[in-house]
Amino acid sequence: xxxxxxxxxxxxxxxxxxxxxxxxxxxxxxxxxxxxxxxxxxxxxxxxxxxxxxxxxxxxxxxxxxxxxxxxxxxxxxxxxxxxxxxxxxxxxxxxxxxxxxxxxxxxxxxxxxxxxxxxxxxxxxxxxxxxxxxxxxxxxxxxxxxxxxxxxxxxxxxxxxxxxxxxxxxxxxxxxxxxxxxxxxxxxxxxxxxxxxxxxxxxxxxxxxxxxxxxxxxxxxxxxxxxxxxxxxxxxxxxxxxxxxxx
Ligand code: GLP
Numbered sequence: 001x002x003x004x005x006x007x008x009x010x011x012x013x014x015x016x017x018x019x020x021x022x023x024x025x026x027x028x029x030x031x032x033x034x035x036x037x038x039x040x041x042x043x044x045x046x047x048x049x050x051x052x053x054x055x056x057x058x059x060x061x062x063x064x065x066x067x068x069x070x071x072x073x074x075x076x077x078x079x080x081x082x083x084x085x086x087x088x089x090x091x092x093x094x095x096x097x098x099x100x101x102x103x104x105x106x107x108x109x110x111x112x113x114x115x116x117x118x119x120x121x122x123x124x125x126x127x128x129x130x131x132x133x134x135x136x137x138x139x140x141x142x143x144x145x146x147x148x149x150x151x152x153x154x155x156x157x158x159x160x161x162x163x164x165x166x167x168x169x170x171x172x173x174x175x176x177x178x179x180x181x182x183x184x185x186x187x188x189x190x191x192x193x194x195x196x197x198x199x200x201x202x203x204x205x206x207x208x209x210x211x212x213x214x215x216x217x218x219x220x221x222x223x224x225x226x227x228x229x230x231x232x233x234x235x236x237x238x239x240x241x242x243x244x245x246x247x248x
Contacts, residue, residue: 001211002019002231003211003232004232008235009199009235012233012234012235013042014109015028016197020043020130021050023193025033025056028060028141030061030062031061031123031125032060032062032063032118033128033191034084035066035121035130036066036067040197041087043200048088048216055094056091061098063089063094065100065101066140066141067183068105070148071104071178073104074104083151083182084101087126094207097208100116100119104181109181111179122178127191127192131195132197133203135202135207137206137219137222138220139160140183141157141182143155143220144220145190145218146185148186148220150184154179154182155179157178157179162176185223187218194224196231200238201238201240207241211234212243
């Protein structure tokens, strides 16, 4: 695992954007996995700036999002569909036909999940998967205890995650959906590169466990230790509990 520690949120976001942009320039038809949550918003702002000012071209990329709340239609302001279009896709020249986000209103969720897995394979697999991390160490919506070999499926959200995400739902936990469709940990691990971002002190315990702890399904992000190309870009606050920091 390569851990890159940046001064603050802005520097973290810019470093991540540099890496995503460099992939798109090298491979214009790259398959990129996108993430939601507060953390990647700065990365997306920087990508939008690069598109506007430097001509970064998204027209040939294919995208797959990690997850979506069950029961929220795409036009719901808290759906991850809405989030992605508002925070990135509508500001760049991505081809809507190449955008894939799990469908929270799918009638047959199991069939949808199988279709999603097949689609990722059909597109040649994910070149770069962007990830955030939950304070309990979850990635996408793979909560503690998720099988480390899991595939795209429906998951029940923990109360901790629903409480953490209530800030997007008028601070009312009752409004936060109880289920989500999420790529599995096995699905995520098949991406050729993982890029996890974390900022702030409330992520410091999860980052310490991810980098220095034993691999355990109770902290799903720890599986990244087994990935051949996993890059963590974190700010100083998120890195504050790491005991081994090498600079050079
Ligand atoms: C949600 C998302 C995760 C995200 C996590 C952390 O649970 N499903 O993909 O990593 O929130 O979000 P934030 O970046 O807002 O802390």
